[in-house]
Amino acid sequence: MRVPISILTDFGYDDEFVGVVHGVIARIAPSVRVLDITHGIARGDIHGGAMALTRAVQFMPDGVFLAVVDPGVGTDRRAIAARTPIGHFVGPDNGLLAPAVAMVGGADLIVSLEDERFRLPVSGATFDGRDVFGPAAAVLADEQADIADLGPVLDPDSITPLLIPLAEPAGNGAIKASVLWVDTYGNAQLNVSAEDLNSLGLEMGDDVLVGASMRETTISWQVSFGSVDEGQPVVHVDSHGQIALAVRGGRADEHLEISVGDSVIIGRPDGGNRIDLTIVGS
Amino acid sequence: MRVPISILTDFGYDDEFVGVVHGVIARIAPSVRVLDITHGIARGDIHGGAMALTRAVQFMPDGVFLAVVDPGVGTDRRAIAARTPIGHFVGPDNGLLAPAVAMVGGADLIVSLEDERFRLPVSGATFDGRDVFGPAAAVLADEQADIADLGPVLDPDSITPLLIPLAEPAGNGAIKASVLWVDTYGNAQLNVSAEDLNSLGLEMGDDVLVGASMRETTISWQVSFGSVDEGQPVVHVDSHGQIALAVRGGRADEHLEISVGDSVIIGRPDGGNRIDLTIVGS
Amino acid sequence: MRVPISILTDFGYDDEFVGVVHGVIARIAPSVRVLDITHGIARGDIHGGAMALTRAVQFMPDGVFLAVVDPGVGTDRRAIAARTPIGHFVGPDNGLLAPAVAMVGGADLIVSLEDERFRLPVSGATFDGRDVFGPAAAVLADEQADIADLGPVLDPDSITPLLIPLAEPAGNGAIKASVLWVDTYGNAQLNVSAEDLNSLGLEMGDDVLVGASMRETTISWQVSFGSVDEGQPVVHVDSHGQIALAVRGGRADEHLEISVGDSVIIGRPDGGNRIDLTIVGS
Numbered sequence: 017m018r019v020p021i022s023i024l025t026d027f028g029y030d031d032e033f034v035g036v037v038h039g040v041i042a043r044i045a046p047s048v049r050v051l052d053i054t055h056g057i058a059r060g061d062i063h064g065g066a067m068a069l070t071r072a073v074q075f076m077p078d079g080v081f082l083a084v085v086d087p088g089v090g091t092d093r094r095a096i097a098a099r100t101p102i103g104h105f106v107g108p109d110n111g112l113l114a115p116a117v118a119m120v121g122g123a124d125l126i127v128s129l130e131d132e133r134f135r136l137p138v139s140g141a142t143f144d145g146r147d148v149f150g151p152a153a154a155v156l157a158d159e160q161a162d163i164a165d166l167g168p169v170l171d172p173d174s175i176t177p178l179l180i181p182l183a184e185p186a187g188n189g190a191i192k193a194s195v196l197w198v199d200t201y202g203n204a205q206l207n208v209s210a211e212d213l214n215s216l217g218l219e220m221g222d223d224v225l226v227g228a229s230m231r232e233t234t235i236s237w238q239v240s241f242g243s244v245d246e247g248q249p250v251v252h253v254d255s256h257g258q259i260a261l262a263v264r265g266g267r268a269d270e271h272l273e274i275s276v277g278d279s280v281i282i283g284r285p286d287g288g289n290r291i292d293l294t295i296v297g298s
Numbered sequence: 299m300r301v302p303i304s305i306l307t308d309f310g311y312d313d314e315f316v317g318v319v320h321g322v323i324a325r326i327a328p329s330v331r332v333l334d335i336t337h338g339i340a341r342g343d344i345h346g347g348a349m350a351l352t353r354a355v356q357f358m359p360d361g362v363f364l365a366v367v368d369p370g371v372g373t374d375r376r377a378i379a380a381r382t383p384i385g386h387f388v389g390p391d392n393g394l395l396a397p398a399v400a401m402v403g404g405a406d407l408i409v410s411l412e413d414e415r416f417r418l419p420v421s422g423a424t425f426d427g428r429d430v431f432g433p434a435a436a437v438l439a440d441e442q443a444d445i446a447d448l449g450p451v452l453d454p455d456s457i458t459p460l461l462i463p464l465a466e467p468a469g470n471g472a473i474k475a476s477v478l479w480v481d482t483y484g485n486a487q488l489n490v491s492a493e494d495l496n497s498l499g500l501e502m503g504d505d506v507l508v509g510a511s512m513r514e515t516t517i518s519w520q521v522s523f524g525s526v527d528e529g530q531p532v533v534h535v536d537s538h539g540q541i542a543l544a545v546r547g548g549r550a551d552e553h554l555e556i557s558v559g560d561s562v563i564i565g566r567p568d569g570g571n572r573i574d575l576t577i578v579g580s
Numbered sequence: 581m582r583v584p585i586s587i588l589t590d591f592g593y594d595d596e597f598v599g600v601v602h603g604v605i606a607r608i609a610p611s612v613r614v615l616d617i618t619h620g621i622a623r624g625d626i627h628g629g630a631m632a633l634t635r636a637v638q639f640m641p642d643g644v645f646l647a648v649v650d651p652g653v654g655t656d657r658r659a660i661a662a663r664t665p666i667g668h669f670v671g672p673d674n675g676l677l678a679p680a681v682a683m684v685g686g687a688d689l690i691v692s693l694e695d696e697r698f699r700l701p702v703s704g705a706t707f708d709g710r711d712v713f714g715p716a717a718a719v720l721a722d723e724q725a726d727i728a729d730l731g732p733v734l735d736p737d738s739i740t741p742l743l744i745p746l747a748e749p750a751g752n753g754a755i756k757a758s759v760l761w762v763d764t765y766g767n768a769q770l771n772v773s774a775e776d777l778n779s780l781g782l783e784m785g786d787d788v789l790v791g792a793s794m795r796e797t798t799i800s801w802q803v804s805f806g807s808v809d810e811g812q813p814v815v816h817v818d819s820h821g822q823i824a825l826a827v828r829g830g831r832a833d834e835h836l837e838i839s840v841g842d843s844v845i846i847g848r849p850d851g852g853n854r855i856d857l858t859i860v861g862s
Contacts (some may be wrong), residue, residue, distance in 0.1 A: 018454040020324065022317065023316075024317070028764040029593060029618065030618070031618060031632065032617045032633075032635060033618075033764075035588070035618050036635075036639045037614055038616070038634065039617075039640035039641060041584065042613075042615060043640075046641065049324075051317060051320050052316070052317055052320070053317030053318070053321075054313060054314045054316065055310040057312075058311070061764075068314045071314060071318075072321065075318045075322050076318070076324070076325075077325050077328065088805075089805070090805040090806045091804070091806030091828075092806060106485045138821075139817055139818075139819065140816070140817050141804040141806075141819075142767075142818055142819050142826075143758060143818075146639065146819065170552045196437040199313050199315075200310040200341065203424075232681070240371075240373070241371070241373060242374060254422050254425075255420065255421065255422035255423075257420075258423065262424075264373075265342070270724045284569075291851055302606060304597070304599065304603065306599070311593060333602045333603060334599055334601030335600070335603075336594070336599050337593070338595070349595075353596060353600075354596040354599055354600050354603065357600045357603040357604050358606070358607075359603060359606045359607050359610065360625065481595050481597075482591070482595050482623065483623060483624075522653075522655070524652075524654045524655030524656060534654075534704070534706070535704050536703075536706060536707075537703065537704035537706050537707035538703065544706075546655075547651055
């Protein structure tokens with residue numbers, strides 16, 4: 017059965033890179049549909065690409081997932097395809113694919129994309145999106161080849177993992193979380209869930225003291241922006257079920273001066289219905 | 299009959315938001331075609347989004363128009379679908395849809411998108427493009443549901459309007475116009491037509507004095523850039539039939555220091571074939 | 581036979597221009613597939629657009645190539661369609677199309693897009709992408725018209741050429757090359773091939789002295805980034821078979837302070853296995 021291809025890259029929108037990958041796929045598999053997840057991942061940001069792929073994958077149609085954030089192109093990092101319960105993942109084996117593959121149930125087969133029949137016979141060694149990954153995605157989506165045709169089978173457990181920071185105990189019942197993502201609107205997603213906050217004794221409606229070295233502010237945990245006034249910050253469960261910091265009509269990243277990777281201590285020093293959320297910096 | 303969906307948002311191109319909305323639609327209605335009008339509306343700029351949608355709508359295929367510029371997501375603003383002569387409009391009821399709906403002939407039916415069967419059962423309340431608007435657009439485009447199935451019917455006249463500035467008399471036969479749009483090339487569109495200038499006694503070929511507090515320049519009304527020298531400004535009828543200020547091979551916004559919302563007085567102080575166009579500032 | 585349309589423009593992603601061209605095509609030819617090469621060409625950069633189109637065209641499916649970088653819209657520059665061995669090229673006759681047309685084998689028929697039946701009957705003269713080029717591409721891709729229907733036939737040799745700088749002898753066996761392109765990752769492509777360097781007596785593995793007035797650095801010619809350490813520059817054959825300067829994990833444009841149009845002297849002053857590559861500036 018022919019399936020769609022969903023693509024995520026750091027190619028940006030200035031050059032013809034995205035179009036060329038679409039072109040390569042269209043030449044090989046003209047009837048395959050291609051969806052763009054995004055091509056705006058920061059250049060070379062494997063972590064950001066992996067997070068975006070992981071967030072997106074459950075909302076895309078089953079099929080082939082082609083992801084290219086590949087600062088190691090032209091080195092000896094492996095180029096792989098992985099078979100999972102929802103379809104095939106294709107990309108560099110640099111950690112980019114691992115979290116999404118794990119989230120959808122893991123891979124039962126991984127191959128190294130070495131078979132020359134499924135690579136473009138071109139000059140250079142620096143555009144594997146066009147020459148290696150695009151063709152592999154196209155033949156898989158169009159069922160022109162089985163994944164096992166594409167190259168030597170690898171140990172499925174050998175996929176390069178990505179270190180995703182987990183929240184951890186910080187003493188006195190507090191936890192140390194970190195900022196996983198700041199989106200285009202300035203919302204800052206943490207690596208904690210509502211359950212994590214509940215386990216600290218916090219319930220929606222409670223106040224959270226968000227503090228950093230030089231500044232402190234009390235923020236209420238609410239269902240959404242709508243429960244606070246314009247310009248005010250809020251702690252809420254975001255659209256991925258994670259705790260996030262936001263500002264109604266504003267940007268939490270600027271308001272709270274936080275960035276991806278910053279640590280945030282969430283504690284409950286006085287035992288009351290207030291916890292401290294301290295931005296430590298990365 | 300299955301129809302295409304045309305999408306306009308302020309999601310930008312950095313995150314996976316656009317791709318996820320495409321994914322949600324593809325999962326619900328795999329055969330529906332989706333066209334992207336733009337996702338580059340300035341964050342939260344309802345007015346800019348409404349203007350772009352209004353300019354674009356007549357050139358898109360009849361079908362579903364999905365527009366999301368939604369700074370009020372997570373508040374109690376309504377999520378609506380509107381039935382019009384050219385198809386359905388879906389989006390937040392914050393003024394974004396009103397001018398385009400009016401331009402295509404108005405809505406004879408509006409519903410509030412509340413039926414849980416047509417919303418994604420997900421966490422959070424802050425990504426209605428994915429959870430509410432995308433699914434509604436998909437089922438309407440694919441005729442899996444009638445608009446009346448999607449939620450309670452609202453008064454069609456209750457759609458939230460958007461204030462679009464109209465040119466108005468400014469005394470002595472002059473009119474006070476304003477800058478509706480500055481495009482990516484720096485061209486500045488005014489809310490006056492050729493007929494409006496004709497009514498002031500101005501004809502194509504006449505000179506227009508464009509002045510502001512500290513600077514004045516005479517600009518000729520011509521059919522297009524081609525009638526003036528490189529680097530020179532021109533008044534012309536733009537591709538939407540509106541009077542616009544442009545600079546051949548340059549940017550009118552920089553050359554004339556004008557921005558969206560600036561007021562412009564167009565008068566004819568000496569009764570001759572010259573009028574004054576004064577940039578007042580917003 | 582219905583064929584796809586591949587589009588390249590400088591419309592950017594902020595306005596609705598790209599979407600409107602898609603819409604116009606979809607209204608005229610609903611079953612034609614449209615691929616976006618890129619819309620991120622720098623505003624009005626005919627040279628950059630022509631280079632990107634030339635690089636991309638061989639990877640796109642045969643069909644119609646619609647390219648619009650058109651600072652002369654509204655002047656008397658011609659609007660053309662050209663028939664080539666791989667399909668039709670449509671766009672302004674300002675040099676944008678010529679290199680790609682030449683690369684695919686030249687045009688045997690060129691017409692001026694003047695027939696009003698295939699133009700949108702709209703106001704203004706400044707959006708030919710929407711009003712002239714989009715409709716022409718749509719009817720050609722959908723075989724609703726033959727190219728000869730679209731307007732008066734022109735001399736095929738009259739297509740406006742684009743001056744692409746060629747490497748030239750610089751005395752003492754050296755050559756003077758120039759930077760054709762700096763991509764989004766900062767890689768700088770030169771207008772010389774591996775064969776050109778071989779003709780200077782240089783082989784892969786040799787060192788190249790890259791120098792400019794105030795700075796000099798020795799760079800090794802290697803197969804790719806992978807042969808040098810993180811942060812180090814490398815000379816390599818890029819994905820288009822051209823010699824390029826790159827930095828592993830970095831940006832060559834910043835590291836070497838080079839830009840599009842800069843001249844680069846590549847010589848071999850000491851007759852040994854070292855050549856000098858001197859950045860002269862544009």
